[in-house]
Amino acid sequence: MTVSTESTSSPPSPSPSSSSSRTRARRLVVVLGGLSAVSPFATDMYAPGFPEIVASFGTTGSAVQLSLTACLVGLAVGQLVLGPLSDAWGRRRLLLAGSALFSVLSLVCALAPSVVVFDVARLLQGFAGAAGLVVGRAVVSDRFTGTQAARRLATLSVIAMTAPVLAPVAGGLILGVGSWRLVFVTLSAMGLVLSAAVWAWVPESLPAERRGTGGVRAVFAAMGVLLRRRELIGQLLVLGCGLAAVFAYITGSPFVFQDGYGLSPTGYGLVFASNAVGTVAAGMLFGRLAGRVRLMSLLAAGVTITVASMTTLTLLLAVGISALPATWACLFGLTSGFGLLLPASTTLVLAIGADAPGAASGLLGGTQFVLGAAAAPLPGALGGTTAMSTAVVVLGFVLLSATALVTLARPGRGPAGRGGAGSRSTSGG
Template identity: 50%
Template sequence: MIAPSPSSTTSVPSPAGPASARSRTAALVAVLGALTAVAPLATDMYVPGFPAMGDALGASSSAVQLTMTAFLAGLVVGQLVIGPLSDGLGRRRLLITGSVGFVLFTFACAVAPNVTFLTGARFLQGLAGAAGMVLARAVLTDRFHGAELPRYFAVLSQVMGVAPIAAPVLGGVILSVSTWRAVFAVLALLGILLLLAVIRGVPESLPPERRHSGGVASTFRAMGSLLARRTFMGYVLVIALVSAALFAYISGSSFVFESLHGVSSTTYSLIFATNAVGMLIAGAVFSRLAGRGVRLNTLLSVGVGISLVGALAQVVLVLAVGESLVGTWVTLFVTVSGIGLIFPGGMSIGQAVGRTAPGAASALLGGLQFFLGALASPLVGLFGEDSSLPMALIMLIAVAAAGVALVGLARPWQGHGEPGDSAKHVSG
């Protein structure tokens, strides 16, 4: 007996139908969220093991730090290559290939005999891991439209906010019972689980008839056309510059709170977690308000305004009052909470404006985000370690520049990328 096809049963409503569809959607978003978390986890989980890694490999601290730079470089290059390719080849094949590569290169990191080998493996690990990040956004853009899209982008943004915070904690737990090599072994195991989840739960979202024809050259021409569009690049720069502020905060806050204000590592973790909760709450607020029809450009603009107020207050506080534990905590909480609105808003609008080439749009949104973030991270330490002012100024400059990009290039009052406003997706 041949089972009826799904199309043959669509005329007979099934009570379980909507619930089943919601369950499949939730499972898909969960896998895409996990793919988004891989890169932040792989970036930061091994950081607590830097000293032991240097001793084991006979490498200097700068050589060990270069392994992180190599990973971030791979992550940027991977997104810029894989995203556009997926517009012509489809998402699933590249996603599976990237997931396999991530597992293999992570195992290579775990058995690295020297720091040179580890640096090369980390670059390739980032290159392969980029597939999950860039294609998760592209799949969402393929599958969802209207008010659904910003709601799911809010989920990915919350994952991106929490993963860098959780990663060092997870790494510390692993290092308390094993060596730095075990961190990579755990990452490889996570990669295997994600590979199985992708094979089972992420179907192809870009059918052949919707793919770019003309081969690889055509797909990269599509990226070039996006680079030439003022509106799209405005939203890209907003995301990238705010990411630079966030990376400066992540790299500098431990020094500010532990060295300058003398708090314990446990107290610092509490402060960091509290600020992360602010970002999560902001993401939840974004999702709820966007679902009720509030304009995405309004929410994005409010987020930039909130972050700008927080960053400016932090600088003014240091200059006028001096170092203040509570003041620094509060102003950083405000700044990071604003970022919780900016990420889902900017990603949703950017992907909508670039919907003609979702993979290329995702590549530019994610690639420049990590590129500027990687540049901003070491700046805090370069400008001195006797004040929180360098971190505060770098964050303020980055957020202020994001505001300039928003007003001068994106021009949110024009309403680009709003749900249902398809005419503006191809303009600007």
Template identity: 75%
Template sequence: MTVSIDSAPPRTGTGRLVIVLGGLSAVSPFAIDMYAPGFPEIVTSLATSRTAVQLSLTACLVGLAVGQIVLGPVSDAMGRRRLLLAGSGMFTVFSLVCALAPSIAVFDVARLLQGIAGSAGIVIGRAVISDRSTGPHAARQLTTLSVIGSTAPVLAPVVGGAILGVGSWRLVFVALAVTGLLLSTAIWAWVPESLPVERRRTGGLRAALDAMGGLLRRREMVGYLFVMGCGLAALFAYISGSPFVFQGIYGLSPIGYSLVFATNAVGTVAAGTIFGWLAGRVRLNSLLVIGVAITVASLITLATLLAIGVSTFPTTWACLFGFTFGFGILLPASIAIILAVGNEAPGAASGLLGGAQFVLGAAAAPLPGVLGNTTAMSTAAVVLGCVLLSAVALITLARPWQGHGEPTVRPVHGDSVGAAGSPQLPL
């Protein structure tokens, strides 16, 4: 008996499906910087430099960007399930290669390929939600994925620090390989094909890439992509610079550094929870403006304090907590809007979304230490520059006052409600 990889497993409830997709959204962000507390150990173990180790972070981000740009539109033509299975399986393989890497060159290449493989779960997971849901219901499910995805890079060093407490940095990648294997099993059992053959794009990869090009010709799409991408660039610059700032300058231990990240993760989760409650009640564009404003205000405050000589652990931590809180609103709002604007080609829109996230993130990650030393001011300056670019793109290109990507509003018994019956209260 032959079993097709596209054949759907037994019908899965939405809750279980979202849990699996959430795991897929988290595993690659975890892979990005779960090993960050072990950077000094990797430098010694592989006889390399700090810059070379930071470039391994960039390699993973490049892989995530390229993979999403390609796999998103390809899934519009081929379907979702088989690509999810292939991506998760290869993520497991390349995680093991990272764990066994004998040199920094092998390690960096494996990180690139690990990023490409892991991108499938992120980009296709969002497309699966778009296949199945629309309006506020889709926004809430996408919020769940984006909160998981945005919290994962912040929580990852905490988990990595715990693993490093019992083993070497190589054990981190063994844990990622085991996670990839478990997710492959969960996809096989619980994730059905969400894109029927009759709804797939014809014409192969070229037609899928043409759909992506059509989306890029829309000013508002480019604007929202830059808003989100620059926000992610700010986050990755913060993640890349923070091990050296908090441990090297403020004297925290790896465990103390992990606790800082854990606290900031609480801010991100809290903000995402607030967004999920407000989605369908408040305009998505209004929430996006609030998120961007909080990130900008937090970083301006931090840069100003550092410039006048106030460089203390509590003030730096407090400002960065404000940044991660604002980011927890910015990310799910921008993702929901981007996928709504590009709803005629969900895979292509999701691919552009992921590409913007990780291309800009890859560019920003090594910048805090580009002049040789990673300091609190160099990190703050890079993060501030990124959030300011996000604000500029919001005003000049996205133009949120025009209401792009908002759920369809139709009157019911004299009330204004959204596509799924949720009240739309403009701000």
């Protein structure tokens, strides 16, 4: 043990520098949390205003719904592109540019004269907002390791999963005092606040000597290297299929609870919010257990809970037991299991791809949104959306997640360590 030459016999008191360091770390996590929340808010906050937007542009509902698809595409592509670029150009400048452009493009949405301009602006808004998600995770990977990284990534995951629940509520409140355009003015203001916060509290976390060499092409080639790692592919599929299950649940659940069980929109909102609490509570539990329990064990627990919950629901429906409490409880199990799965798999992906954290983060975000977008319409693909069709689709994806965990995601060399991804080398496949 190394002892400072200035130590005395009395216990050392916390130094001002360590206190200042903790304050800076807290501020950093707060800003990164805001960056993680703003894209989900942009995705869902305007949903209550869809009918008003249709009337405002004199267009169809499908044309306005296309704006949601455009935003999701922008988020997926943005993460795949901006993550690797941050390995070459650094984190801070992309966070500043992304936040500023998000603010500008939100204002373009607010002032859009036609639905075509609106849809294009939404695509670009999603791309700009992706910077906060993908680069924010890379900053955590730069600054923290092991248990500290796991806990901070769990915090960001909880925020990212809570934001979609709060966003429509916030949007409804804004629509109570103004038009749908005010929603995007609010998003623009959020972008400005985040730009100022990044400028003040997010220093560059990737020094020039640690950045990718050989230009942008070489940095994107690093993504190809990552994709040759079996363990990383497995973790991407575990998380991507898990999120796809959640997206299928989100799109199917309004029909299940309102059309199938006769709940009012308010009643459904309470069910949805209570299930979201399961995700938040599980994420908080993960933060407490990280460092004491192996990450692979926490991940396996999360996957097992999702599979057990959806298998139970599907069997109950198959034998004719379709009761609101049972369906509600099983879907609560799904969201709670995902609350463990999400931060565990995210931490493991970034640890496995620690030699190119931006590229790893980009693959992580891109996989999530691509599989999520593909899964969203499946509960109603064969006609009406029912409890059984939703349960079957969700069960299929959680089984795929479990299969990826068992066959691909196991550590290649050595066990996954406490609070980290294990002793596995990240220099090769």
